[in-house]
Amino acid sequence: MFKSLYFNKFHSIILLTACISIFFVNCKTTPKEEDYKIIQSSVAKKAMVVSAHHLSTKVGNDILKKGGNAVDATIAVQYALAVVYPRAGNIGGGGFMVIRTKDGKYDSIDYREKAPKASTRDMYLDSLGNVIPGLSRNGHLAVGVPGTVDGMFEVHKKYGKLDFKELIQPAIDLATNGFLLTPLEIDRLNKFKPEFEKYNEQPNPFLKDTPWIQGNRLVQKELAHTLELIRDKGRAGFYEGETANDIVAEMKSGNGIITLDDLSSYHSKWRTPLVGDYKDYKIISMAPPSSGGIALLQMLKMVEKYPLADYGFQSQKAMHLMIEAERRVYSDRAKHLGDSDFYNVPQDSMLDETYIADRMSDFDPTKSTPSDMVAAGNFAVPLESFETTHTSVVDAEGNAVSVTTTLNSNYGSKVVVDNAGFFLNNEMDDFSAKPGVPNQFGLVGNEANAIEPEKRMLSSMTPTIVEKNGELFMVLGAPGGSTIITAVFQVFLNVVEFGMPLDDALFAKRFHHQWLPDVVLYETGGLTEASKQSLEALGHSLKDVKYMALVKAIHVQPDGALHGVGDNRSEDHAEGY
Ligand code: DON
Numbered sequence: 001m002f003k004s005l006y007f008n009k010f011h012s013i014i015l016l017t018a019c020i021s022i023f024f025v026n027c028k029t030t031p032k033e034e035d036y037k038i039i040q041s042s043v044a045k046k047a048m049v050v051s052a053h054h055l056s057t058k059v060g061n062d063i064l065k066k067g068g069n070a071v072d073a074t075i076a077v078q079y080a081l082a083v084v085y086p087r088a089g090n091i092g093g094g095g096f097m098v099i100r101t102k103d104g105k106y107d108s109i110d111y112r113e114k115a116p117k118a119s120t121r122d123m124y125l126d127s128l129g130n131v132i133p134g135l136s137r138n139g140h141l142a143v144g145v146p147g148t149v150d151g152m153f154e155v156h157k158k159y160g161k162l163d164f165k166e167l168i169q170p171a172i173d174l175a176t177n178g179f180l181l182t183p184l185e186i187d188r189l190n191k192f193k194p195e196f197e198k199y200n201e202q203p204n205p206f207l208k209d210t211p212w213i214q215g216n217r218l219v220q221k222e223l224a225h226t227l228e229l230i231r232d233k234g235r236a237g238f239y240e241g242e243t244a245n246d247i248v249a250e251m252k253s254g255n256g257i258i259t260l261d262d263l264s265s266y267h268s269k270w271r272t273p274l275v276g277d278y279k280d281y282k283i284i285s286m287a288p289p290s291s292g293g294i295a296l297l298q299m300l301k302m303v304e305k306y307p308l309a310d311y312g313f314q315s316q317k318a319m320h321l322m323i324e325a326e327r328r329v330y331s332d333r334a335k336h337l338g339d340s341d342f343y344n345v346p347q348d349s350m351l352d353e354t355y356i357a358d359r360m361s362d363f364d365p366t367k368s369t370p371s372d373m374v375a376a377g378n379f380a381v382p383l384e385s386f387e388t389t390h391t392s393v394v395d396a397e398g399n400a401v402s403v404t405t406t407l408n409s410n411y412g413s414k415v416v417v418d419n420a421g422f423f424l425n426n427e428m429d430d431f432s433a434k435p436g437v438p439n440q441f442g443l444v445g446n447e448a449n450a451i452e453p454e455k456r457m458l459s460s461m462t463p464t465i466v467e468k469n470g471e472l473f474m475v476l477g478a479p480g481g482s483t484i485i486t487a488v489f490q491v492f493l494n495v496v497e498f499g500m501p502l503d504d505a506l507f508a509k510r511f512h513h514q515w516l517p518d519v520v521l522y523e524t525g526g527l528t529e530a531s532k533q534s535l536e537a538l539g540h541s542l543k544d545v546k547y548m549a550l551v552k553a554i555h556v557q558p559d560g561a562l563h564g565v566g567d568n569r570s571e572d573h574a575e576g577y
Pocket of ligand 1: 387388389406407408409427430458459460461478479480481482484
């Protein structure tokens with residue numbers, strides 16, 4: 001149950017050599033072994049935090065031990081991630097949070113970005129009506145109005161126990177003093193250097209002349225100052241005054257359109273969580289503008305009446321059924337889902353049992369249903385960026401939080417706000433820039449997800465909490481773009497149908513179908529030749545990808561202990577007490 005990754009002696013020698021060779025540059029201390037201790041799976045009696053970075057998990061645990069509740073810990077983790085996990089942790093992005101209190105009450109907040117007021121439906125099209133490649137993905141015009149800071153103040157107002165200043169201070173300290181970069185972050189910072197250079201004119205802490213190497217520390221003085229403004233002035237520290245002026249100046253330096261008015265009028269929104277049943281389990285997840293909750297419930301309902309456990313884990317029968325359910329659900333997503341404040345999402349109809357049964361009425365256990373028979377359109381698309389971040393928290397009283405937050409792509413739009421030191425999102429790419437034209441995740445959309453001023457772009461984020469017999473059973477979610485929903489679907493079924501302990505359930509290789517393109521993605525090494533052939537025999541096309549989604553979950557054991565697991569595909573860290 002307890003798996004750790006320790007830095008070995010070999011790595012330590014490299015680190016030491018690296019530090020000596022670059023002397024004082026970016027390397028203030030010789031790294032200690034424990035700086036790199038990653039715990040992916042651990043069990044604790046009272047409380048648990050699973051997040052994408054060991055330092056943010058530590059911050060969350062410290063808050064819980066000080067008497068903070070799960071919401072306090074989550075706020076502290078969100079701000080810490082904005083410092084130690086700049087590729088997805090953020091103050092320049094947005095997210096969704098699902099809460100289950102110790103008394104079994106549910107709540108959820110949407111702090112998703114909004115389209116700026118000056119945005120238009122065709123803003124990413126050229127004069128011939130074609131999508132201009134990259135315009136919604138990189139640079140200033142890709143940025144939605146950030147929601148994270150407002151969201152954190154809202155949840156704190158409603159559920160927080162400790163003083164907000166205590167929750168943000170660890171992030172300020174990490175930004176001021178710096179921290180040791182992890183191998184993955186080093187890799188990403190080096191990889192994206194050309195884009196940081198392309199979209200930023202001024203120096204920033206993420207850019208340096210020589211490549212980042214192990215032993216380097218990242219110090220973010222400007223970000224520390226912005227966080228201090230938020231600490232001292234509250235919401236106004238970000239949406240008004242100095243920070244807001246910096247954001248607008250940054251916009252004007254490129255082709256951005258966010259104004260002071262967009263910022264001051266941004267408000268996150270409490271929404272009724274989506275609740276549905278799967279056998280003895282109650283699934284509590286996120287409603288639109290995320291597609292996560294509806295899609296997850298649809299998939300579960302589509303497979304519920306079949307004997308999955310008898311079929312067996314990743315058997316031909318189980319995979320075929322799950323793939324066909326996924327295909328139908330993503331086709332519904334493309335047509336019907338968008339921001340329910342702007343578009344009449346047929347939520348109840350989509351979850352209606354008769355409708356779901358009807359949707360599966362053409363399921364054929366002996367062959368795949370081509371996607372163009374489920375609906376029109378076909379094309380090939382790459383899936384490459386998997387950078388968002390999820391955190392799962394349970395506190396000693398039994399309050400649970402499941403939160404997913406993102407800048408969208410790695411480092412969002414790649415634009416760093418001058419003087420304020422943080423990356424801005426590229427969430428506008430989650431809109432459908434043109435009907436039927438895929439976004440970076442290969443997802444297509446239509447009217448429901450067309451761009452409108454102040455509308456929120458459709459998301460796949462699926463922060464989820466599960467109850468069994470009225471008791472907390474599981475907290476889970478993931479980054480991974482369109483593959484988030486199928487990852488949550490599969491990890492849940494791995495536990496409840498295939499009887500796996502959470503670590504096995506989470507580390508098991510996954511597969512994914514999203515209607516278009518009509519292909520089953522599977523993680524490299526995940527399928528034997530025999531199982532590939534058995535799926536191909538049913539008419540499925542298969543394509544391997546390195547990895548999909550990075551799940552972070554907590555499973556309440558029969559004796560009440562908390563089993564926390566972070567993904568072994570990344571540097572996730574699970575720790576409690
Ligand atoms: O909201 C969404 O669905 C996407 N912006 C999430 C992006 C994502 O998960 C990227 N990679 N991990």
